[in-house]
Amino acid sequence: MxxxxxxxxxxxxxxxxxxxxxxxxxxxxxxxxxxxxxxxxxxxxxxxxxxxxxxxxxxxxxxxxxxxxxxxxxxxxxxxxxxxxxxxxxxxxxxxxxxxxxxxxxxxxxxxxxxxxxxxxxxxxxxxxxxxxxxxxxxxxxxxxxxxxxxxxxxxxxxxxxxxxxxxxxxxxxxxxxxxxxxxxxxxxxxxxxxxxxxxxxxxxxxxxxxxxxxxxxxxxxxxxxxxxxxxxxxxxxxxxxxxxxxxxxxxxxxxxxxxxxxxxxxxxxxxxxxxxxxxxxxxxxxxxxxxxxxxxxxxxxxxxxxxxxxxxxxxxxxxxxxxxxxxxxxxxxxxxxxxxxxxxxxxxxxxxxxxxxxxxxxxxxxVFKEERLGVRVLYSPCSSYTLHTREGSSMEELYPQEAFFAGLLPAMGVPYAYAGSPELTGQIVAASGQVLRNWDAGTLARLFANNFVILNGDAARTLCEMGLGRLAGIESVRWLRQNDGGYAYEQVTNGKTYRGRKNARASAIVSCSDALDVTYAQGAQVNEYTALYDSFRRRTAHGQVVVDGRVLVYPFGNFESSVSIPPMLLNSMRQAVLHDVLRTAGAPFPLVCGAPYLEPYCFVRDGGLDVYLVNGSTDDADAVELAFSAGTAPESAEVWRSYVEQAAPQAAVCEAVGTGVRVPVDVPSMEAVLLRMPAPGAEGETPA
Missing domain, CATH: 3.20.20.80 (Glycosidases)
Incomplete structure (x- = not known):
């Protein structure tokens, strides 16, 4: 046959x-x-x-x-x-x-x-x-x-x-x-x-x-x-x-x-x-x-x-x-x-x-797709309908978990991810959304926060507080600010850095954004604020994206209407740049796709190297691929498998150093894909298995 x-x-x-x-x-x-x-x-x-x-x-x-x-x-x-x-x-x-x-x-x-x-x-x-x-x-x-x-x-x-x-x-x-x-x-x-x-x-x-x-x-x-x-x-x-x-x-x-x-x-x-x-x-x-x-x-x-x-x-x-x-x-x-x-x-x-x-x-x-996946570990549980709390108790739809938010957001912003069904992880960057944290006890969650860098969206941070565990993220109390109620209109960079060529860069947070969590941080918590929320009268109203004690990113947006879509206002270049900055500072052990909205990466670890499969979900072509790596981990070459050439065969490419990352001279047309097979540092010239 x-x-x-x-x-x-x-x-x-x-x-x-x-x-x-x-x-x-x-x-x-x-x-x-x-x-x-x-x-x-x-x-x-x-x-x-x-x-x-x-x-x-x-x-x-x-x-x-x-x-x-x-x-x-x-x-x-x-x-x-x-x-x-x-x-x-x-x-x-x-x-x-x-x-x-x-x-x-x-x-x-x-x-x-x-x-x-x-x-x-x-x-x-x-x-x-x-x-x-x-x-x-x-x-x-x-x-x-x-x-x-x-x-x-x-x-x-x-x-x-x-x-x-x-x-x-x-x-x-x-x-x-x-x-x-x-x-x-x-x-x-x-x-x-x-x-x-x-x-x-x-x-x-x-x-x-x-x-x-x-x-x-x-x-x-x-x-x-x-x-x-x-x-x-x-x-x-x-x-x-x-x-x-x-x-x-x-x-x-x-x-x-x-x-x-x-x-x-x-x-x-x-x-x-x-x-x-x-x-x-x-x-x-x-x-x-x-x-x-x-x-x-x-x-x-x-x-x-x-x-x-x-x-x-x-x-x-x-x-x-x-x-x-x-x-x-x-x-x-x-x-x-x-x-x-x-x-x-x-x-x-x-x-x-x-x-x-x-x-x-x-x-x-x-x-390649059977290899170990690399990226932010997005927590999920098949049992979440047993543990989540409903709000009104009026419809069966309230039993639907909302745990896949970061799996939709991250790759759109050039960040690879991999789902994780257990929080028993060490040395990882882990993301939690919805009420997924209710699936595990206090001891398990304490180890999660002690052993990893954790990203919480607004729902996950609120859940942690309702469980009486806000201290794990340096949080004292929280309250929801409702979208379009006047409490906030935009998010503004407050850490003095320049993102995408703009000092004090702003991103809108109305109409097609989401609710946002107003967080009061615990006394003694080291709060490194990247952004804050402001109302239409330019008054600061709440923290925005904050890294607490160097180990938790509170991403305040949440209370989403759907389990399977991303509010379009959350997707912009300023928020991408802030996210990349946070991940690089946290020591992300995986490459990030710079710029190029919706050039979505799936990363895999291979003996002797790294494989990155890129899918272009933009209607613009990508003229080249720029990847940010941790210092000392950027490759010098790549084996390139293009989806759009007549013969399904690899071609060699020499990577150009850009900061701590590389620019790979390969175009990725709209709705096409490219596999980059790259050797580990010190293994240049080896052929991928």
Whole structure:
């Protein structure tokens, strides 16, 4: 079988009896022209979905899949199965069939779905297990479980479920008393210290999905020793609110085979490449670190609603290049209508896929993305919905963690990062946002602050104070200043330094910024203020960015509206320069990209050197790459792998010294990428492994 280091999995929709006679030959041609490795054949998909399909309906798809599988095998290409529904994405005006004795999902308001089912329903579990067992008999490469395998987002339900009678019995049994849905939810969402009902909700929800996963995984394994089961997942901050245990869920579905996940790429429609990278770093990269390390990852390349009006070929290529830091086995590709319309040759995606494949293969073959990551350690926990405090207690969205802020901000400003699931670190620069610190006890946090340089945004600093641990950051008390309430209008440099050619440089802090934390520092704390906040009358109103005792940066902004975006006002050259100054002073053991907004670095440590993968999320080209290093660590040369040259092969570059850093004479066009492989000091001239 064909086995490229980077696998293209093409998701193929065909309407049996309508256009299969034309589209199956077209598929075989597409496989050749786009360099496809695996074809995931849809069943009962989207616009031609008939609800929870009957086994007679499945027979039609099984016959078509057998035919496709045999034809693909002649080309050395594998086949997978993309069964489009499990619980069901949405009702969409359909209902359960009379013979389908499935228990409907019930939402937070008591509304009962017409088609979407409770995942704990025994009758449905038997049904879905049989569907998957019959597919498994075809011996496909991967059997995909769609991203409707979740509790949230099942229109027209409010948020999701499940609050059916059977689930309410489970919640009541664990609470030790009969509970109404309203009473239970009031406890789940109770402001302040989590009520015991919160843990009951998350535990039962977790067990519910594991039960359904077990039904699928075991059925597949009984029918096939080899077929893998892949999970299509959504945003991790939302899955957190339904108690997802990523490791247990992936292993339960895998049933003894390697776990497989289709990580969500947050860009169904084209937007600015810089905004896309915010979402990628805050959603896709966070999902990756929550998966078992051995998981085969094939992220979701999709251009819904399926045409060049949704996404250009160039932006689609940009998604391929920018996805590589996920450490991929390949990617799933969903580019054409799911209504049986067939492959649209005129869109020309196939030529772009073919041209891009050699670079994806070359970098995957190098193993660079499996290396140890280097950068600011951004703290996260998959268990944060168990520990965070809600404010109002009025919606399930209050259970969504906001821990990925720095993963969105830092790379946009030229700072590499790496997620860290534990604060047990030493000698690192560590960033905390949201309420992530609530996941660890006082002793653990004391070691974190004693052994590392820590960056806190406003939410994290406030959380630390609410935990009674403000002293760890030299903080006595805090209070929120609300954006646009007149308390502050801009941030101004106060340390006497010149940044970006401006003394006393200013950055706006209104309209599209955020709330800011007014911090009172403890008596005796050494406060090194970089900036302060001022109102419209030029009156100083609060500290801005402050380094405390040489070991904590308080970055006062927070209270963000979204878990997956960065307030645009926080992104400017003055704030980038201040951040770089703080990190260099703190002894950052990694390079910083100077200037060049959205030239985003992913850094990896290699025996004998350093690898830096740069993705240009700006619509401006970068004429060269300037990297700041700690004194004595700048390289003299680099091996350069450009994404935009015809041959996927390295070229040598001599670095020009600039201060303690270097200027690498390599251009990075907009939405393209470059890998720089640099030797360690004293190892010049050695070839990267």
């Amino acid at each position: 064909k086995k490229d280091p980077f696998q293209y999995i093409f998701r193929f929709c065909c309407d049996p009896g309508f256009n299969d006679a034309e589209e199956i030959p077209a598929l075989l041609r597409y496989v050749d022209e786009a360099d496809i490795d695996d074809v995931a054949v849809f069943a009962n998909v989207e616009e031609i979905n008939t609800g929870h399909m009957s086994f007679d309906e499945q027979d039609v798809y099984l016959a078509m899949m057998r035919k496709i599988s045999a034809l693909l095998a002649e080309k050395g290409v594998t086949m997978s199965v993309n069964q489009w529904h499990s619980v069901m994405h949405a009702d969409l005006g359909k209902t359960l069939r009379p013979e389908q004795n499935f228990r409907p999902m019930v939402d937070v308001e008591g509304n009962e779905a017409k088609l979407c089912v409770c995942p704990l329903c025994g009758e449905w579990q038997k049904y879905i297990a049989r569907l998957y067992a019959r597919y498994a008999e075809l011996e496909p490469s991967i059997l995909w479980v769609e991203d409707d395998f979740r509790l949230h987002n099942h229109e027209p339900l409010a948020w999701g479920g499940c609050f059916c009678d059977e689930h309410m019995k489970l919640y009541s049994a664990r609470a030790g008393k009969p509970l109404t849905r309203e009473e239970f939810l009031a406890g789940v969402l109770c402001p302040g210290e989590p009520h015991p009902y919160r843990k009951i909700w998350l535990d039962v929800s977790r067990e519910t999905m594991l039960s359904a996963a077990g039904a699928i995984g075991q059925a597949v394994r009984a029918a096939s020793k080899q077929a893998k089961v892949g999970l299509m997942s959504s945003a991790p901050h939302i899955h957190a609110a339904e108690g997802r245990d990523w490791h247990a869920l992936l292993h339960t579905l895998a049933a003894g085979r390697p776990p497989v996940d289709r990580v969500h790429l947050p860009g169904y429609q084209e937007n600015s490449p810089s905004n896309y990278l915010h979402g990628f770093n805050m959603v896709s990269m966070l999902t990756r670190v929550m998966l078992p390390s051995e998981t085969e990852v094939y992220p979701e390349l999709e251009n819904f609603p399926f045409s060049l009006f949704s996404k250009s070929r160039r932006f689609t290529r940009f998604q391929l290049l920018s996805a590589l830091p996920l450490d991929l086995a390949g990617i799933t590709i969903d580019l054409y209508d799911l209504n049986g319309n067939g492959i649209v040759w005129e869109d020309g995606y196939q030529q772009m896929l073919h041209r891009t494949k050699p670079y994806l293969n070359a970098l995957s073959r190098s193993g």
